[in-house]
Amino acid sequence: MVLGEEARLCKNHPKFIRHSGDGAKLISANDSSGYTFRGRFTDDTGQQACGVGYEVTQKAHNALRWLIQRQAYRNDDQAIVSWAVAGTPIPDPFGNSLTLMLASEAIEAQPVAPELSHDGDVGQAFAKRLNLAMAGYRAKLGPTDDIVVMGLDSATPGRMAITYYRELTGSEFLEQIEAWHTAHAWPQNFGKELKFVGAPAPRDIAEAAFGRRLDDKLKKSTVERLLPCIVDGQPLPRDLVESTLRRTCNRVGLSHWEWEKTLGIACALFKGAFKNEEYQMSLETDRDSRDYLYGRLLAIAEHIESRALYVAGEKRDTTAAKLMQRFADRPASTWRIIEPALKPYISRLRAKRAGFMYEMDKLLDEIIPRFVGNDFLDDSKLSGEFLLGYHCQRQILNPPKIDNTAPTEDPIAE
Numbered sequence: 001m002v003l004g005e006e007a008r009l010c011k012n013h014p015k016f017i018r019h020s021g022d023g024a025k026l027i028s029a030n031d032s033s034g035y036t037f038r039g040r041f042t043d044d045t046g047q048q049a050c051g052v053g054y055e056v057t058q059k060a061h062n063a064l065r066w067l068i069q070r071q072a073y074r075n076d077d078q079a080i081v082s083w084a085v086a087g088t089p090i091p092d093p094f095g096n097s098l099t100l101m102l103a104s105e106a107i108e109a110q111p112v113a114p115e116l117s118h119d120g121d122v123g124q125a126f127a128k129r130l131n132l133a134m135a136g137y138r139a140k141l142g143p144t145d146d147i148v149v150m151g152l153d154s155a156t157p158g159r160m161a162i163t164y165y166r167e168l169t170g171s172e173f174l175e176q177i178e179a180w181h182t183a184h185a186w187p188q189n190f191g192k193e194l195k196f197v198g199a200p201a202p203r204d205i206a207e208a209a210f211g212r213r214l215d216d217k218l219k220k221s222t223v224e225r226l227l228p229c230i231v232d233g234q235p236l237p238r239d240l241v242e243s244t245l246r247r248t249c250n251r252v253g254l255s256h257w258e259w260e261k262t263l264g265i266a267c268a269l270f271k272g273a274f275k276n277e278e279y280q281m282s283l284e285t286d287r288d289s290r291d292y293l294y295g296r297l298l299a300i301a302e303h304i305e306s307r308a309l310y311v312a313g314e315k316r317d318t319t320a321a322k323l324m325q326r327f328a329d330r331p332a333s334t335w336r337i338i339e340p341a342l343k344p345y346i347s348r349l350r351a352k353r354a355g356f357m358y359e360m361d362k363l364l365d366e367i368i369p370r371f372v373g374n375d376f377l378d379d380s381k382l383s384g385e386f387l388l389g390y391h392c393q394r395q396i397l398n399p400p401k402i403d404n405t406a407p408t409e410d411p412i413a414e
Contacts, residue, residue, distance in 0.1 A: 097198020
């Protein structure tokens with residue numbers, strides 16, 4: 001059927017598909033003593049159950065082995081690989097936005113620093129870079145070219161199964177990848193050496209939702225649940241979003257760099273889960289929702305106390321950081337704790353940083369009257385939207401430092 005001619009059947013099919021020590025097989029019919037053939041076939045040799053030719057199975061398995069070694073996402077025994085049938089390069093569905101952009105030929109022709117300045121419209125700058133990256137793939141990949149996404153996993157050492165299989169055209173695949181990165185784009189902070197604007201990778205989402213010490217089984221199931229969201233455009237699992245938001249609010253239970261990373265991922269997931277709200281990556285001064293305004297207030301309170309501690313030469317967590325979990329559950333009553341705790345720091349700053357305190361007072365006087373009705377007194381639980389307001393307000397209060405050692409000529413700026 002494949003070659004169009006009679007060929008020799010293969011009885012023992014290749015193994016070592018995912019790695020050199022892999023004993024699991026995709027095709028196998030050696031259960032002559034069990035119940036595999038009883039009542040279904042006239043003999044127990046396996047010739048009637050398996051009808052793949054020797055040449056076909058060798059070519060297919062070796063091509064799959066080469067693809068997995070070259071470009072698959074692997075986690076223990078799980079392997080998910082995507083490829084274009086024509087052999088043209090395609091974006092990796094399991095990479096973050098920075099990996100996608102740097103891998104495209106358009107970005108290679110015009111190198112861009114991984115970190116974007118937060119001055120101006122961050123969303124517009126990210127959209128331009130993403131469009132440039134996708135244009136590089138569309139130049140090589142035709143709209144009707146076939147794309148295959150396949151997931152492999154094994155529950156036992158000898159048997160392997162195809163856990164996910166999807167065939168798409170080139171235009172469908174690129175549209176879904178672009179939609180994923182656009183909907184879940186947010187400024188990410190993965191450490192001192194890696195800061196970018198874009199969507200996080202699925203493995204980073206799994207760690208943000210369940211912690212860095214999650215077992216391989218949970219990580220594999222989480223990635224499998226995210227795969228239809230990326231390739232098919234399905235909504236994000238609500239429990240993943242809620243779990244990430246809860247871990248972000250539990251700030252005292254995470255180290256500083258892990259919390260910064262989890263915060264960016266939580267904002268990206270919430271923004272993508274509620275894409276109809278059209279949240280912006282920069283501060284929205286005209287958004288009057290209760291959760292967003294409370295997030296801005298928390299960022300200002302933290303900024304005032306951290307500046308006062310810096311002036312006094314002290315290093316410790318602020319009251320806003322310690323009470324972040326309580327603030328997310330009961331914002332109105334917690335604000336009545338945070339605000340009186342700021343009084344001594346405000347007095348100190350008015351004596352030593354009068355200009356700074358004048359700007360903070362003006363900002364507080366601008367935000368608090370924007371609460372509608374009794375929203376400021378409402379003590380019900382906040383949604384993840386308060387993290388968006390907190391993060392955006394914090395970016396404005398703490399703009400990124402400009403690296404003066406960078407070259408003066410910037411090809412993108414021109």
